[in-house]
Amino acid sequence: MCTKADMHLKDRMKPAQKLDIAVIGAGWYGCHIALELKKEGHHVVVFEKQPDILQGISGTFGIRLHKGPHYPRSKPTREACRDVFEKFCHTYPELVVAHEQSIYGLGERDALGYASKVTPEVFHDVCNESPECRTLDVEQLGFAGLISAYDMDEPSIVIGNRLRSALKRRLHHASVDVRVGCDVKEITKADSKQQVSVDDSVHAFDVVVNATAYHSLIPAGILKSLPVDIEVTYQACIGLVYEDQTPQDIPFSFIVMDGWFPCIMPAISTNERPCRDYLIIHGAYTVMGSYDSLQEAQDLLGRLDDAVIGTKVRSHIEHELERFWPGYTARFVYKGWRGATLPKLKTRAEFRSSLTFERDGVIYIFPGKINNVFNAAEETLTLVDYISKQRMGVLPLAAQSTSAVHTCNGVCYTTQSAFSTATQELAQKPSAGEQSTSNLQSLSIMDPEFGVGVEL
Numbered sequence: 001m002c003t004k005a006d007m008h009l010k011d012r013m014k015p016a017q018k019l020d021i022a023v024i025g026a027g028w029y030g031c032h033i034a035l036e037l038k039k040e041g042h043h044v045v046v047f048e049k050q051p052d053i054l055q056g057i058s059g060t061f062g063i064r065l066h067k068g069p070h071y072p073r074s075k076p077t078r079e080a081c082r083d084v085f086e087k088f089c090h091t092y093p094e095l096v097v098a099h100e101q102s103i104y105g106l107g108e109r110d111a112l113g114y115a116s117k118v119t120p121e122v123f124h125d126v127c128n129e130s131p132e133c134r135t136l137d138v139e140q141l142g143f144a145g146l147i148s149a150y151d152m153d154e155p156s157i158v159i160g161n162r163l164r165s166a167l168k169r170r171l172h173h174a175s176v177d178v179r180v181g182c183d184v185k186e187i188t189k190a191d192s193k194q195q196v197s198v199d200d201s202v203h204a205f206d207v208v209v210n211a212t213a214y215h216s217l218i219p220a221g222i223l224k225s226l227p228v229d230i231e232v233t234y235q236a237c238i239g240l241v242y243e244d245q246t247p248q249d250i251p252f253s254f255i256v257m258d259g260w261f262p263c264i265m266p267a268i269s270t271n272e273r274p275c276r277d278y279l280i281i282h283g284a285y286t287v288m289g290s291y292d293s294l295q296e297a298q299d300l301l302g303r304l305d306d307a308v309i310g311t312k313v314r315s316h317i318e319h320e321l322e323r324f325w326p327g328y329t330a331r332f333v334y335k336g337w338r339g340a341t342l343p344k345l346k347t348r349a350e351f352r353s354s355l356t357f358e359r360d361g362v363i364y365i366f367p368g369k370i371n372n373v374f375n376a377a378e379e380t381l382t383l384v385d386y387i388s389k390q391r392m393g394v395l396p397l398a399a400q401s402t403s404a405v406h407t408c409n410g411v412c413y414t415t416q417s418a419f420s421t422a423t424q425e426l427a428q429k430p431s432a433g434e435q436s437t438s439n440l441q442s443l444s445i446m447d448p449e450f451g452v453g454v455e456l
């Protein structure tokens with residue numbers, strides 16, 4: 001049962017106590033949350049298992065600083081993207097690169113012959129939620145197979161070494177203690193402390209933030225304690241990299257919606273201009289498999305090689321790109337591919353913002369878009385403050401909920417959380433056989449040797 005006690009959001013402005021906090025995982029979520037916790041005066045240690053920061057999903061794929069139209073069926077996702085868009089640009093100006101054009105087109109038919117999942121009217125309205133949105137003349141654009149198209153100021157976030165060096169500088173400047181090559185094996189509770197085990201050593205903290213992209217240290221059965229019944233799938237995702245033979249000084253993006261369509265976005269990992277590398281993902285062909293366990297998704301990713309991607313996947317992708325951009329393959333040359341495993345929520349509306357919740361002194365982050373690092377950090381600070389006030393006795397330990405934090409089944413989440421604001425979307429799952437990105441098994445369709453999967 002959920003009850004309320006008294007703590008207001010504004011109270012978070014004055015941290016009750018400086019805590020020792022471990023952040024596990026140095027992707028976009030871990031790095032940003034560590035910086036925000038440090039600003040509040042907490043003692044923060046980041047543990048990253050890789051030899052360097054940002055070697056996971058963020059440093060490879062976190063490209064578009066979304067304004068919303070990529071999620072035409074999920075209003076909460078679009079709102080969450082827009083709410084923090086300006087804040088992101090303002091906080092990380094050196095990491096945001098403006099485009100010549102960011103084109104969102106509504107495709108006539110997707111790769112499997114289906115009509116777009118949204119009507120031209122809905123697509124128009126969704127794009128025009130961004131006030132600067134311009135309607136483009138599809139006849140003059142030089143593309144094909146589009147019903148309508150819009151241009152908006154949706155920039156890219158840099159990735160790779162450029163992102164890595166910039167965030168390293170910020171973490172160093174803020175004196176955040178970052179320990180790389182530290183694979184956290186276990187978190188155990190001892191009295192009021194959390195014991196974090198790394199190799200042979202154990203470190204004690206007041207609070208732990210699990211920012212491992214929901215990959216590690218997730219207690220069995222925790223989903224059952226959450227206030228909304230959510231389902232998670234782990235996906236083996238890839239992206240294909242192409243080099244632009246006639247690169248323009250200012251990059252562009254071209255996204256076709258809404259279904260099994262292609263996306264072209266700049267992959268900016270250096271300060272060099274012009275931008276030559278573009279990353280291609282496709283609704284039908286780059287989510288190679290969807291599984292209940294991370295291990296299965298990682299196994300599939302481990303089995304992919306240049307032969308499978310460079311032949312089977314690439315030919316489907318290039319066929320699709322030519323369909324919407326006649327002449328694409330004459331201008332862009334295939335360079336290679338990248339892969340990662342991504343957790344995704346199964347929702348009918350394709351909800352893609354982050355979820356943040358706490359149990360037993362550990363704050364779990366289920367990642368969304370890169371924009372949502374701000375939502376996750378804000379919610380983390382509120383939860384940390386709640387824990388700290390409970391420990392100081394400002395709030396009774398038995399306090400179930402406050403005006404800023406709800407508690408259900410021992411799990412705490414904030415009133416800003418998607419558990420509070422997008423309950424209905426989170427609860428609505430795609431039905432069996434429904435066309436959804438959460439049950440994609442593209443590789444088994446393109447290459448039956450990899451096993452029979454759910455039909456697209």
Ligand SMILES: Cc1cc2nc3c(=O)[nH]c(=O)nc-3n(C[C@H](O)[C@H](O)[C@H](O)COP(=O)(O)OP(=O)(O)OC[C@H]3O[C@@H](n4cnc5c(N)ncnc54)[C@H](O)[C@@H]3O)c2cc1C
Pocket residue numbers: 024025026027028029030047048049050053054055056057058059061062063064065066182183184185211212213214215216217237238239281340341342367368369370371
């Ligand atoms: C193909 C694709 C395209 C995408 N495109 C976009 C886009 O255009 N725009 C956008 O906003 N988002 C996009 N996303 C989503 C976005 O990139 C991710 O949701 C986000 O980067 C996740 O960030 P993270 O910090 O949670 O994860 P990560 O960046 O993966 O960081 C997690 C870190 O935790 C570390 N770790 C894991 N376990 C442990 C452990 N036990 N001990 C220590 N360290 C550990 C990992 O090594 C890793 O460094 C895309 C995702 C994919 C897959």
